[in-house]
Amino acid sequence: MSKFYEVRKRDGAARIGLLSLSSEEKRQTPLLLRVDSLSRGEEVIQVIHAEDTHFNDLFQDEPWNVPRGTVLLPEVHPLVTKVNEAIPLLLVDYFVLSFASALLNSPRDFVRRIIDARNAIPPDVALWVPSIATAENAALLFYMGVDVIDDMNAVITGYQGIYQTEEGSIPLNELEDLPCNCSVCSSLRVDELRGKESKEKALLLAEHNTLLLEKEVKKVKEHIRAGYLREYVEMKVRAAPFLTAVLRILDLDEEDFYEKRTPVARNNCMMANTMESLKRIEVKRFATRVLERYDPPVRQVLLLLPCSARKPYSLSPSHAKFIEVIERYRGYIHELIMTSPLGVVPRELEVMYPAAFYDIPVTGYWDAEEQVWVSSCLRAYLERNVGKYEQIVAHLSGTYKEICSHVAGDLGIDVVYTCEEDEEVTSKEALNRLKERIAALCGDEERMPGFEKKASMLKAMADYQFGIGAGSELVSRKEGERVIITGKFPLYKLSVNGDVLARIVPEYGLLALTVKGARRIRHFLASYTVHIGDFLPKGSILAPGVVNAGEHIRVNDEVMFIGSKAFGVGRARMGGWEMVESRKGVAVDVREVEEIEQE
Ligand SMILES: [Zn+2]
Structure with missing residues:
Protein backbone atom coordinates (compact mmCIF):
# COMPACT_ATOMS: atom_id res chain seq x y z
CA MET A 1 0.00 0.00 0.00
CA SER A 2 1.28 3.42 -0.84
CA LYS A 3 0.60 6.75 0.75
CA PHE A 4 2.41 9.23 -1.48
CA TYR A 5 2.12 7.54 -4.87
CA GLU A 6 -0.89 7.37 -7.13
CA VAL A 7 -1.27 5.94 -10.63
CA ARG A 8 -3.29 8.26 -12.85
CA LYS A 9 -3.11 6.79 -16.33
CA ARG A 10 -2.24 3.39 -17.77
CA ASP A 11 -1.09 2.16 -21.16
CA GLY A 12 -0.44 -1.57 -20.92
CA ALA A 13 1.94 -2.09 -18.00
CA ALA A 14 3.21 1.49 -18.27
CA ARG A 15 1.76 4.14 -16.01
CA ILE A 16 1.72 7.85 -15.43
CA GLY A 17 1.60 8.52 -11.72
CA LEU A 18 2.18 11.18 -9.11
CA LEU A 19 4.74 10.94 -6.34
CA SER A 20 4.02 13.57 -3.69
CA LEU A 21 7.29 14.82 -2.26
CA SER A 22 5.51 17.40 -0.13
CA SER A 23 2.15 19.12 -0.10
CA GLU A 24 3.50 21.59 -2.68
CA GLU A 25 5.73 19.39 -4.77
CA LYS A 26 4.46 16.48 -6.80
CA ARG A 27 6.66 14.64 -9.29
CA GLN A 28 5.23 12.76 -12.18
CA THR A 29 6.25 9.22 -13.06
CA PRO A 30 7.79 7.96 -15.32
CA LEU A 31 10.37 9.75 -13.22
CA LEU A 32 14.08 10.33 -13.73
CA LEU A 33 15.84 10.82 -10.40
CA ARG A 34 19.10 12.76 -10.37
CA VAL A 35 21.56 10.76 -8.29
CA ASP A 36 23.60 13.80 -7.18
CA SER A 37 20.51 15.60 -5.86
CA LEU A 38 19.60 12.43 -3.94
CA SER A 39 23.03 12.22 -2.34
CA ARG A 40 22.90 15.94 -1.46
CA GLY A 41 19.57 15.30 0.20
CA GLU A 42 17.69 17.66 -2.13
CA GLU A 43 15.15 15.08 -3.17
CA VAL A 44 12.85 14.28 -0.27
CA ILE A 45 12.68 10.57 -0.73
CA GLN A 46 13.53 7.93 1.82
CA VAL A 47 15.15 4.58 1.05
CA ILE A 48 15.08 2.00 3.82
CA HIS A 49 17.46 -0.92 3.41
CA ALA A 50 16.42 -4.41 4.34
CA GLU A 51 19.33 -4.77 6.76
CA ASP A 52 18.39 -1.58 8.63
CA THR A 53 16.84 -2.02 12.02
CA HIS A 54 14.20 0.45 10.84
CA PHE A 55 12.82 -2.17 8.50
CA ASN A 56 10.14 -2.85 11.05
CA ASP A 57 8.98 0.72 10.50
CA LEU A 58 7.52 -0.41 7.23
CA PHE A 59 4.69 -2.06 9.07
CA GLN A 60 3.74 1.22 10.68
CA ASP A 61 1.57 3.88 9.24
CA GLU A 62 2.61 6.53 11.78
CA PRO A 63 6.10 7.89 11.04
CA TRP A 64 5.49 8.08 7.33
CA ASN A 65 5.71 11.67 6.16
CA VAL A 66 7.71 11.57 2.92
CA PRO A 67 7.66 8.97 0.15
CA ARG A 68 9.49 5.94 1.38
CA GLY A 69 10.59 2.72 -0.18
CA THR A 70 12.68 -0.34 0.35
CA VAL A 71 15.04 -2.50 -1.63
CA LEU A 72 13.64 -5.52 -3.34
CA LEU A 73 16.28 -8.24 -3.18
CA PRO A 74 16.72 -10.77 -6.01
CA GLU A 75 14.66 -13.24 -4.04
CA VAL A 76 11.39 -11.48 -3.37
CA HIS A 77 11.48 -10.67 0.33
CA PRO A 78 9.03 -12.82 2.34
CA LEU A 79 7.64 -9.72 4.01
CA VAL A 80 6.36 -8.47 0.68
CA THR A 81 3.81 -11.24 0.56
CA LYS A 82 0.34 -10.05 1.24
CA VAL A 83 -1.71 -10.70 4.34
CA ASN A 84 -4.74 -11.19 2.19
CA GLU A 85 -5.89 -10.18 -1.26
CA ALA A 86 -6.41 -6.58 -0.22
CA ILE A 87 -3.70 -5.65 2.24
CA PRO A 88 -0.01 -6.02 1.53
CA LEU A 89 2.16 -6.15 4.60
CA LEU A 90 4.73 -3.55 3.75
CA LEU A 91 3.62 0.04 3.77
CA VAL A 92 5.79 1.79 1.20
CA ASP A 93 5.46 4.04 -1.85
CA TYR A 94 8.08 2.33 -3.98
CA PHE A 95 10.42 -0.61 -4.24
CA VAL A 96 13.99 -0.50 -5.54
CA LEU A 97 15.10 -3.50 -7.57
CA SER A 98 18.56 -4.47 -6.30
CA PHE A 99 21.51 -5.70 -8.41
CA ALA A 100 19.78 -4.26 -11.46
CA SER A 101 23.01 -4.16 -13.47
CA ALA A 102 22.96 -7.97 -13.50
CA LEU A 103 19.79 -7.71 -15.63
CA LEU A 104 21.93 -6.80 -18.60
CA ASN A 105 23.52 -10.26 -18.71
CA SER A 106 20.69 -11.82 -20.70
CA PRO A 107 17.37 -10.71 -22.17
CA ARG A 108 15.67 -13.52 -20.30
CA ASP A 109 17.04 -12.36 -16.92
CA PHE A 110 15.98 -8.84 -17.79
CA VAL A 111 12.40 -9.99 -18.40
CA ARG A 112 12.30 -12.38 -15.43
CA ARG A 113 13.56 -10.00 -12.75
CA ILE A 114 11.46 -7.01 -13.74
CA ILE A 115 8.22 -8.89 -14.43
CA ASP A 116 8.60 -10.94 -11.23
CA ALA A 117 9.16 -7.75 -9.26
CA ARG A 118 6.15 -6.04 -10.83
CA ASN A 119 4.01 -9.09 -10.11
CA ALA A 120 5.21 -9.40 -6.52
CA ILE A 121 4.52 -5.84 -5.43
CA PRO A 122 1.12 -4.15 -5.21
CA PRO A 123 -0.04 -2.26 -8.31
CA ASP A 124 -0.37 1.05 -6.45
CA VAL A 125 3.32 1.06 -5.47
CA ALA A 126 6.07 2.39 -7.75
CA LEU A 127 8.98 0.30 -9.04
CA TRP A 128 12.44 1.86 -9.28
CA VAL A 129 15.02 0.06 -11.38
CA PRO A 130 18.30 1.82 -10.60
CA SER A 131 21.56 2.33 -12.49
CA ILE A 132 20.79 0.84 -15.89
CA ALA A 133 18.58 3.34 -17.71
CA THR A 134 19.75 4.77 -21.02
CA ALA A 135 17.94 6.77 -23.69
CA GLU A 136 17.98 3.53 -25.66
CA ASN A 137 16.29 1.25 -23.10
CA ALA A 138 14.15 3.65 -21.02
CA ALA A 139 10.98 3.22 -23.11
CA LEU A 140 11.21 -0.56 -22.75
CA LEU A 141 11.74 -0.29 -18.97
CA PHE A 142 8.59 1.82 -18.60
CA TYR A 143 6.71 -0.49 -20.97
CA MET A 144 7.48 -3.31 -18.50
CA GLY A 145 5.95 -1.47 -15.57
CA VAL A 146 8.96 0.39 -14.18
CA ASP A 147 7.99 3.81 -12.79
CA VAL A 148 11.26 5.33 -11.66
CA ILE A 149 14.75 5.36 -13.18
CA ASP A 150 17.86 7.42 -12.41
CA ASP A 151 20.80 9.00 -14.19
CA MET A 152 23.47 6.74 -12.64
CA ASN A 153 24.35 5.09 -15.95
CA ALA A 154 24.35 8.42 -17.79
CA VAL A 155 26.85 9.85 -15.29
CA ILE A 156 29.12 6.79 -15.10
CA THR A 157 29.38 6.45 -18.88
CA GLY A 158 30.13 10.19 -19.04
CA TYR A 159 33.14 9.57 -16.81
CA GLN A 160 34.13 6.72 -19.14
CA GLY A 161 34.26 9.11 -22.10
CA ILE A 162 31.11 7.68 -23.67
CA TYR A 163 28.67 9.87 -25.55
CA GLN A 164 25.14 8.46 -25.53
CA THR A 165 22.64 8.85 -28.33
CA GLU A 166 18.99 7.84 -28.63
CA GLU A 167 20.05 4.65 -30.40
CA GLY A 168 23.16 3.63 -28.47
CA SER A 169 26.52 5.01 -27.38
CA ILE A 170 29.72 6.11 -29.10
CA PRO A 171 33.16 6.80 -27.56
CA LEU A 172 33.72 10.56 -27.71
CA ASN A 173 36.99 9.98 -29.57
CA GLU A 174 35.16 8.47 -32.53
CA LEU A 175 32.74 11.36 -33.08
CA GLU A 176 33.26 13.87 -35.84
CA ASP A 177 30.40 16.05 -34.71
CA LEU A 178 28.02 16.25 -31.74
CA PRO A 179 24.65 14.98 -33.06
CA CYS A 180 22.53 16.72 -30.44
CA ASN A 181 21.04 20.12 -29.60
CA CYS A 182 21.17 20.00 -25.81
CA SER A 183 22.68 22.92 -23.91
CA VAL A 184 26.07 21.16 -23.72
CA CYS A 185 26.26 20.13 -27.37
CA SER A 186 25.02 23.42 -28.76
CA SER A 187 27.56 25.43 -26.78
CA LEU A 188 30.76 23.81 -28.03
CA ARG A 189 32.33 21.80 -30.86
CA VAL A 190 33.46 18.22 -30.58
CA ASP A 191 37.17 19.15 -30.66
CA GLU A 192 36.58 21.72 -27.90
CA LEU A 193 34.87 19.07 -25.79
CA ARG A 194 37.69 16.61 -26.42
CA GLY A 195 40.24 19.26 -25.46
CA LYS A 196 38.76 19.87 -21.97
CA GLU A 197 40.64 18.57 -18.94
CA SER A 198 39.34 15.17 -17.86
CA LYS A 199 37.10 16.12 -14.91
CA GLU A 200 35.34 18.89 -16.84
CA LYS A 201 35.00 16.70 -19.91
CA ALA A 202 33.45 13.94 -17.80
CA LEU A 203 30.97 16.34 -16.24
CA LEU A 204 29.97 17.76 -19.62
CA LEU A 205 29.49 14.28 -21.11
CA ALA A 206 27.50 13.20 -18.06
CA GLU A 207 25.33 16.28 -18.41
CA HIS A 208 24.65 15.58 -22.09
CA ASN A 209 23.86 11.92 -21.34
CA THR A 210 21.47 12.94 -18.56
CA LEU A 211 19.71 15.61 -20.65
CA LEU A 212 19.24 13.05 -23.40
CA LEU A 213 17.72 10.61 -20.92
CA GLU A 214 15.49 13.35 -19.54
CA LYS A 215 14.20 14.08 -23.04
CA GLU A 216 13.50 10.38 -23.58
CA VAL A 217 11.46 10.20 -20.35
CA LYS A 218 9.38 13.16 -21.55
CA LYS A 219 8.80 11.44 -24.89
CA VAL A 220 7.70 8.21 -23.22
CA LYS A 221 5.25 10.15 -21.05
CA GLU A 222 3.67 11.67 -24.13
CA HIS A 223 3.38 8.25 -25.76
CA ILE A 224 1.70 6.79 -22.67
CA ARG A 225 -0.70 9.72 -22.60
CA ALA A 226 -1.60 9.26 -26.25
CA GLY A 227 -1.82 5.46 -25.97
CA TYR A 228 1.03 4.85 -28.41
CA LEU A 229 3.73 3.41 -26.15
CA ARG A 230 3.66 -0.02 -27.82
CA GLU A 231 4.28 1.51 -31.25
CA TYR A 232 7.11 3.58 -29.81
CA VAL A 233 8.68 0.56 -28.10
CA GLU A 234 8.51 -1.51 -31.30
CA MET A 235 10.45 1.30 -32.94
CA LYS A 236 12.95 1.80 -30.11
CA VAL A 237 13.94 -1.85 -29.67
CA ARG A 238 15.27 -1.87 -33.24
CA ALA A 239 18.36 -0.09 -31.88
CA ALA A 240 19.79 -3.30 -30.39
CA PRO A 241 19.31 -7.08 -30.66
CA PHE A 242 19.22 -7.27 -26.84
CA LEU A 243 16.20 -4.97 -26.65
CA THR A 244 14.42 -6.68 -29.57
CA ALA A 245 14.96 -10.02 -27.84
CA VAL A 246 13.43 -8.62 -24.63
CA LEU A 247 10.29 -7.49 -26.49
CA ARG A 248 9.94 -10.85 -28.25
CA ILE A 249 10.33 -12.75 -24.98
CA LEU A 250 7.71 -10.50 -23.38
CA ASP A 251 5.30 -11.22 -26.25
CA LEU A 252 5.90 -14.96 -26.05
CA ASP A 253 6.08 -15.55 -22.31
CA GLU A 254 4.23 -12.72 -20.61
CA GLU A 255 0.87 -12.77 -22.33
CA ASP A 256 -1.06 -12.98 -19.05
CA PHE A 257 0.90 -10.10 -17.54
CA TYR A 258 0.05 -7.83 -20.48
CA GLU A 259 -3.49 -9.10 -21.06
CA LYS A 260 -4.42 -8.02 -17.53
CA ARG A 261 -3.03 -4.55 -18.20
CA THR A 262 -3.98 -3.80 -21.79
CA PRO A 263 -7.05 -1.58 -22.32
CA VAL A 264 -10.00 -3.25 -23.99
CA ALA A 265 -10.47 -0.17 -26.18
CA ARG A 266 -8.70 3.06 -27.00
CA ASN A 267 -9.53 6.19 -28.91
CA ASN A 268 -6.45 6.00 -31.09
CA CYS A 269 -5.35 3.98 -34.08
CA MET A 270 -3.20 0.86 -33.58
CA MET A 271 -0.31 0.92 -36.03
CA ALA A 272 0.87 -2.55 -36.96
CA ASN A 273 4.19 -1.70 -38.56
CA THR A 274 6.45 -4.53 -37.47
CA MET A 275 6.55 -8.29 -37.16
CA GLU A 276 6.04 -7.85 -33.41
CA SER A 277 2.73 -6.04 -33.99
CA LEU A 278 1.14 -9.39 -34.87
CA LYS A 279 1.83 -10.48 -31.29
CA ARG A 280 0.11 -7.54 -29.62
CA ILE A 281 -2.47 -8.33 -26.95
CA GLU A 282 -5.07 -6.29 -28.87
CA VAL A 283 -4.64 -8.60 -31.88
CA LYS A 284 -4.69 -11.84 -29.90
CA ARG A 285 -7.63 -10.70 -27.79
CA PHE A 286 -9.74 -9.81 -30.82
CA ALA A 287 -9.03 -13.18 -32.47
CA THR A 288 -9.88 -15.04 -29.26
CA ARG A 289 -13.13 -13.16 -28.74
CA VAL A 290 -14.29 -13.73 -32.33
CA LEU A 291 -14.08 -17.43 -31.49
CA GLU A 292 -15.33 -17.36 -27.92
CA ARG A 293 -17.70 -14.41 -27.74
CA TYR A 294 -19.25 -14.24 -31.17
CA ASP A 295 -22.18 -16.18 -32.57
CA PRO A 296 -22.89 -15.45 -36.25
CA PRO A 297 -26.46 -14.55 -37.27
CA VAL A 298 -28.35 -17.34 -39.02
CA ARG A 299 -27.83 -16.80 -42.78
CA GLN A 300 -27.35 -19.35 -45.53
CA VAL A 301 -24.36 -17.83 -47.36
CA LEU A 302 -21.01 -16.87 -45.85
CA LEU A 303 -19.37 -14.17 -47.96
CA LEU A 304 -15.65 -13.59 -47.47
CA LEU A 305 -14.44 -10.10 -48.36
CA PRO A 306 -11.06 -8.36 -48.22
CA CYS A 307 -10.46 -5.47 -45.80
CA SER A 308 -10.20 -1.84 -46.82
CA ALA A 309 -7.88 0.95 -45.77
CA ARG A 310 -10.78 3.10 -44.59
CA LYS A 311 -12.47 2.01 -41.36
CA PRO A 312 -15.14 1.05 -40.55
CA TYR A 313 -15.00 -1.00 -43.75
CA SER A 314 -18.63 -0.20 -44.63
CA LEU A 315 -17.67 3.41 -45.22
CA SER A 316 -14.89 2.57 -47.70
CA PRO A 317 -15.36 2.93 -51.48
CA SER A 318 -14.59 -0.78 -52.08
CA HIS A 319 -17.11 -2.03 -49.53
CA ALA A 320 -19.72 0.42 -50.80
CA LYS A 321 -19.39 -1.37 -54.15
CA PHE A 322 -19.65 -4.86 -52.59
CA ILE A 323 -22.69 -3.82 -50.59
CA GLU A 324 -24.39 -2.28 -53.61
CA VAL A 325 -23.99 -5.55 -55.52
CA ILE A 326 -25.30 -7.83 -52.76
CA GLU A 327 -27.86 -5.43 -51.27
CA ARG A 328 -30.95 -7.18 -52.64
CA TYR A 329 -29.86 -10.53 -51.16
CA ARG A 330 -28.27 -9.30 -47.95
CA GLY A 331 -30.90 -11.03 -45.84
CA TYR A 332 -29.30 -14.36 -46.83
CA ILE A 333 -25.70 -13.28 -46.47
CA HIS A 334 -23.29 -13.18 -43.58
CA GLU A 335 -20.19 -11.07 -44.29
CA LEU A 336 -16.76 -11.89 -42.91
CA ILE A 337 -13.82 -9.62 -43.67
CA MET A 338 -10.29 -11.01 -43.94
CA THR A 339 -7.50 -8.76 -42.75
CA SER A 340 -4.04 -8.54 -41.31
CA PRO A 341 -3.28 -8.47 -38.44
CA LEU A 342 -6.75 -9.12 -36.99
CA GLY A 343 -7.49 -12.30 -38.97
CA VAL A 344 -11.23 -12.26 -39.61
CA VAL A 345 -13.68 -9.50 -38.70
CA PRO A 346 -17.41 -10.28 -38.79
CA ARG A 347 -19.34 -7.38 -40.34
CA GLU A 348 -21.26 -6.89 -37.07
CA LEU A 349 -17.99 -6.18 -35.21
CA GLU A 350 -16.50 -3.74 -37.71
CA VAL A 351 -16.87 -0.68 -35.47
CA MET A 352 -15.39 -2.36 -32.39
CA TYR A 353 -11.90 -1.62 -31.16
CA PRO A 354 -9.48 -2.53 -32.74
CA ALA A 355 -11.39 -3.48 -35.93
CA ALA A 356 -12.07 0.15 -36.79
CA PHE A 357 -8.79 1.36 -35.29
CA TYR A 358 -5.79 -0.15 -37.05
CA ASP A 359 -3.48 0.69 -39.87
CA ILE A 360 -0.93 -1.49 -41.65
CA PRO A 361 1.64 -0.87 -44.36
CA VAL A 362 0.02 -2.08 -47.59
CA THR A 363 2.40 -3.34 -50.25
CA GLY A 364 0.51 -6.29 -51.67
CA TYR A 365 3.19 -8.52 -50.19
CA TRP A 366 2.37 -10.63 -47.12
CA ASP A 367 5.21 -12.17 -45.20
CA ALA A 368 5.08 -15.80 -44.17
CA GLU A 369 4.26 -15.15 -40.53
CA GLU A 370 1.38 -12.84 -41.41
CA GLN A 371 -0.05 -15.48 -43.75
CA VAL A 372 0.23 -18.20 -41.13
CA TRP A 373 -1.52 -16.03 -38.55
CA VAL A 374 -4.41 -14.93 -40.79
CA SER A 375 -4.81 -18.51 -42.07
CA SER A 376 -5.04 -19.78 -38.51
CA CYS A 377 -7.77 -17.25 -37.71
CA LEU A 378 -9.82 -18.18 -40.78
CA ARG A 379 -9.33 -21.88 -40.14
CA ALA A 380 -10.46 -21.59 -36.52
CA TYR A 381 -13.53 -19.59 -37.55
CA LEU A 382 -14.52 -22.08 -40.24
CA GLU A 383 -13.91 -25.10 -38.02
CA ARG A 384 -16.26 -23.62 -35.49
CA ASN A 385 -18.95 -22.18 -37.75
CA VAL A 386 -18.90 -23.83 -41.17
CA GLY A 387 -21.88 -26.06 -40.34
CA LYS A 388 -24.05 -22.96 -39.91
CA TYR A 389 -23.87 -22.02 -43.59
CA GLU A 390 -25.11 -23.74 -46.74
CA GLN A 391 -22.57 -22.15 -49.01
CA ILE A 392 -19.35 -20.16 -48.85
CA VAL A 393 -18.55 -17.45 -51.40
CA ALA A 394 -15.15 -15.76 -51.50
CA HIS A 395 -14.84 -12.44 -53.24
CA LEU A 396 -11.09 -12.34 -52.79
CA SER A 397 -7.99 -11.95 -54.90
CA GLY A 398 -4.21 -12.24 -54.49
CA THR A 399 -2.92 -13.45 -51.14
CA TYR A 400 -6.40 -13.34 -49.56
CA LYS A 401 -7.61 -15.84 -52.13
CA GLU A 402 -4.52 -18.03 -51.72
CA ILE A 403 -4.99 -18.16 -47.94
CA CYS A 404 -8.68 -18.96 -48.31
CA SER A 405 -8.21 -21.72 -50.87
CA HIS A 406 -5.44 -23.25 -48.80
CA VAL A 407 -7.54 -23.33 -45.63
CA ALA A 408 -10.67 -24.51 -47.46
CA GLY A 409 -8.65 -27.25 -49.19
CA ASP A 410 -7.25 -28.46 -45.86
CA LEU A 411 -10.69 -28.55 -44.29
CA GLY A 412 -12.36 -30.10 -47.36
CA ILE A 413 -14.79 -27.17 -47.73
CA ASP A 414 -16.23 -26.09 -51.10
CA VAL A 415 -15.90 -22.40 -51.82
CA VAL A 416 -17.30 -20.41 -54.74
CA TYR A 417 -14.71 -17.89 -55.95
CA THR A 418 -15.89 -14.78 -57.74
CA CYS A 419 -12.56 -13.24 -58.78
CA GLU A 420 -10.43 -14.66 -61.58
CA GLU A 421 -6.65 -14.74 -61.46
CA ASP A 422 -5.14 -11.21 -61.34
CA GLU A 423 -8.54 -9.57 -61.26
CA GLU A 424 -9.19 -6.65 -58.93
CA VAL A 425 -12.00 -7.25 -56.42
CA THR A 426 -13.56 -3.92 -57.43
CA SER A 427 -13.37 -4.55 -61.20
CA LYS A 428 -16.63 -4.51 -63.11
CA GLU A 429 -16.18 -8.14 -64.19
CA ALA A 430 -15.54 -9.39 -60.67
CA LEU A 431 -18.45 -7.42 -59.20
CA ASN A 432 -20.80 -8.72 -61.91
CA ARG A 433 -19.67 -12.26 -61.25
CA LEU A 434 -20.31 -11.76 -57.53
CA LYS A 435 -23.79 -10.45 -58.29
CA GLU A 436 -24.65 -13.40 -60.57
CA ARG A 437 -23.32 -16.08 -58.20
CA ILE A 438 -25.13 -14.59 -55.24
CA ALA A 439 -28.39 -14.30 -57.22
CA ALA A 440 -28.07 -17.89 -58.40
CA LEU A 441 -27.38 -19.18 -54.88
CA CYS A 442 -30.02 -17.17 -53.09
CA GLY A 443 -32.94 -17.31 -55.52
CA ASP A 444 -35.56 -14.80 -54.47
CA GLU A 445 -34.53 -11.37 -53.33
CA GLU A 446 -34.33 -10.79 -49.58
CA ARG A 447 -33.12 -7.41 -48.40
CA MET A 448 -31.95 -7.11 -44.85
CA PRO A 449 -34.45 -5.11 -42.80
CA GLY A 450 -32.82 -2.03 -41.27
CA PHE A 451 -33.76 -3.11 -37.78
CA GLU A 452 -32.20 -6.52 -38.19
CA LYS A 453 -28.96 -5.07 -39.52
CA LYS A 454 -28.66 -2.68 -36.58
CA ALA A 455 -29.84 -5.20 -33.98
CA SER A 456 -27.36 -7.85 -35.12
CA MET A 457 -24.58 -5.30 -34.70
CA LEU A 458 -25.64 -4.28 -31.18
CA LYS A 459 -26.12 -7.91 -30.22
CA ALA A 460 -22.66 -8.92 -31.47
CA MET A 461 -21.03 -5.96 -29.73
CA ALA A 462 -22.68 -6.76 -26.40
ZN1 LIG B 1 23.77 16.84 -26.14
Missing part, protein backbone atom coordinates in the same frame (compact mmCIF):
# COMPACT_ATOMS: atom_id res chain seq x y z
CA ASP A 463 -21.62 -10.41 -26.68
CA TYR A 464 -18.07 -9.36 -27.55
CA GLN A 465 -17.87 -7.06 -24.53
CA PHE A 466 -19.71 -9.08 -21.89
CA GLY A 467 -19.92 -12.67 -23.15
CA ILE A 468 -22.35 -14.65 -25.28
CA GLY A 469 -25.96 -14.28 -24.21
CA ALA A 470 -25.77 -10.62 -23.17
CA GLY A 471 -26.50 -9.49 -26.73
CA SER A 472 -29.75 -11.34 -27.36
CA GLU A 473 -30.99 -10.47 -23.87
CA LEU A 474 -30.35 -6.82 -24.66
CA VAL A 475 -31.96 -6.54 -28.11
CA SER A 476 -34.66 -9.21 -28.26
CA ARG A 477 -38.23 -8.01 -27.93
CA LYS A 478 -40.18 -9.20 -24.93
CA GLU A 479 -43.94 -9.19 -24.60
CA GLY A 480 -45.47 -5.74 -24.57
CA GLU A 481 -42.20 -4.07 -25.54
CA ARG A 482 -41.50 -1.61 -28.30
CA VAL A 483 -37.83 -2.01 -29.24
CA ILE A 484 -36.36 0.56 -31.60
CA ILE A 485 -32.87 1.40 -32.85
CA THR A 486 -32.30 4.95 -34.01
CA GLY A 487 -29.31 6.85 -35.35
CA LYS A 488 -27.14 6.87 -38.42
CA PHE A 489 -24.38 4.24 -38.84
CA PRO A 490 -22.48 3.73 -36.61
CA LEU A 491 -24.16 5.93 -33.99
CA TYR A 492 -26.91 3.45 -33.15
CA LYS A 493 -29.00 3.86 -30.04
CA LEU A 494 -31.24 1.13 -28.63
CA SER A 495 -34.45 2.07 -26.81
CA VAL A 496 -37.22 0.01 -25.24
CA ASN A 497 -40.57 1.67 -24.59
CA GLY A 498 -38.90 5.05 -24.87
CA ASP A 499 -35.98 4.34 -22.50
CA VAL A 500 -32.45 4.30 -23.93
CA LEU A 501 -30.65 1.04 -23.04
CA ALA A 502 -27.40 1.25 -24.96
CA ARG A 503 -25.56 3.23 -27.60
CA ILE A 504 -22.50 2.69 -29.75
CA VAL A 505 -19.58 4.96 -28.92
CA PRO A 506 -17.58 4.96 -32.16
CA GLU A 507 -14.75 7.06 -30.64
CA TYR A 508 -13.75 4.03 -28.52
CA GLY A 509 -15.30 1.23 -30.58
CA LEU A 510 -17.51 0.16 -27.68
CA LEU A 511 -21.11 -0.22 -26.65
CA ALA A 512 -22.09 1.92 -23.65
CA LEU A 513 -24.93 0.87 -21.37
CA THR A 514 -27.37 3.02 -19.45
CA VAL A 515 -28.56 2.00 -15.97
CA LYS A 516 -31.71 0.60 -17.59
CA GLY A 517 -29.60 -1.36 -20.09
CA ALA A 518 -27.43 -2.77 -17.31
CA ARG A 519 -30.50 -3.81 -15.31
CA ARG A 520 -31.87 -5.62 -18.35
CA ILE A 521 -28.73 -7.77 -18.79
CA ARG A 522 -27.45 -7.80 -15.22
CA HIS A 523 -27.41 -11.59 -15.06
CA PHE A 524 -24.83 -11.55 -17.85
CA LEU A 525 -22.69 -8.86 -16.25
CA ALA A 526 -21.31 -10.82 -13.29
CA SER A 527 -17.75 -10.66 -14.68
CA TYR A 528 -18.15 -6.94 -15.31
CA THR A 529 -19.58 -5.95 -11.95
CA VAL A 530 -17.83 -3.79 -9.39
CA HIS A 531 -19.16 -4.24 -5.85
CA ILE A 532 -18.77 -1.04 -3.90
CA GLY A 533 -19.15 -0.02 -0.28
CA ASP A 534 -21.97 1.71 1.52
CA PHE A 535 -21.98 5.06 -0.34
CA LEU A 536 -23.50 6.93 -3.25
CA PRO A 537 -20.71 7.71 -5.77
CA LYS A 538 -20.63 11.01 -7.65
CA GLY A 539 -18.08 11.54 -10.44
CA SER A 540 -15.84 8.58 -9.82
CA ILE A 541 -15.37 5.53 -7.62
CA LEU A 542 -11.97 5.34 -5.93
CA ALA A 543 -10.16 2.06 -5.39
CA PRO A 544 -10.66 2.03 -1.58
CA GLY A 545 -14.41 2.13 -2.21
CA VAL A 546 -14.29 -1.11 -4.19
CA VAL A 547 -15.19 -4.22 -2.22
CA ASN A 548 -14.81 -6.65 -5.11
CA ALA A 549 -14.56 -6.50 -8.87
CA GLY A 550 -14.94 -8.90 -11.78
CA GLU A 551 -11.64 -10.39 -12.82
CA HIS A 552 -12.31 -9.86 -16.53
CA ILE A 553 -12.56 -6.11 -16.17
CA ARG A 554 -9.89 -4.25 -18.12
CA VAL A 555 -9.11 -0.55 -18.52
CA ASN A 556 -11.91 1.17 -20.49
CA ASP A 557 -14.37 -1.68 -20.03
CA GLU A 558 -18.02 -0.82 -19.52
CA VAL A 559 -18.92 -1.89 -16.00
CA MET A 560 -21.95 -2.08 -13.77
CA PHE A 561 -21.46 -1.17 -10.09
CA ILE A 562 -23.59 -2.07 -7.18
CA GLY A 563 -23.57 -1.32 -3.47
CA SER A 564 -26.13 -1.06 -0.71
CA LYS A 565 -26.87 2.56 -1.65
CA ALA A 566 -26.20 2.72 -5.36
CA PHE A 567 -26.58 1.01 -8.69
CA GLY A 568 -24.97 2.42 -11.80
CA VAL A 569 -22.80 2.17 -14.88
CA GLY A 570 -19.46 3.60 -15.84
CA ARG A 571 -16.13 3.01 -17.48
CA ALA A 572 -13.30 1.15 -15.74
CA ARG A 573 -10.12 3.16 -15.28
CA MET A 574 -8.11 0.16 -14.00
CA GLY A 575 -8.38 -3.60 -14.28
CA GLY A 576 -10.72 -5.46 -11.90
CA TRP A 577 -7.74 -7.15 -10.19
CA GLU A 578 -6.13 -3.75 -9.71
CA MET A 579 -9.28 -2.25 -8.16
CA VAL A 580 -9.15 -5.01 -5.56
CA GLU A 581 -5.40 -4.79 -4.88
CA SER A 582 -5.08 -0.98 -4.87
CA ARG A 583 -5.69 1.50 -2.12
CA LYS A 584 -5.26 4.56 -4.29
CA GLY A 585 -6.50 5.85 -7.62
CA VAL A 586 -9.71 6.13 -9.62
CA ALA A 587 -11.29 2.73 -10.28
CA VAL A 588 -14.42 3.70 -12.23
CA ASP A 589 -15.61 6.85 -13.99
CA VAL A 590 -19.31 7.00 -13.16
CA ARG A 591 -21.65 7.75 -16.08
CA GLU A 592 -25.03 7.19 -14.49
CA VAL A 593 -26.03 6.26 -10.96
CA GLU A 594 -29.30 5.55 -9.21
CA GLU A 595 -29.80 5.73 -5.48
CA ILE A 596 -31.15 2.55 -3.94
CA GLU A 597 -33.97 3.30 -1.51
CA GLN A 598 -33.15 1.97 1.95
CA GLU A 599 -35.85 -0.11 3.63
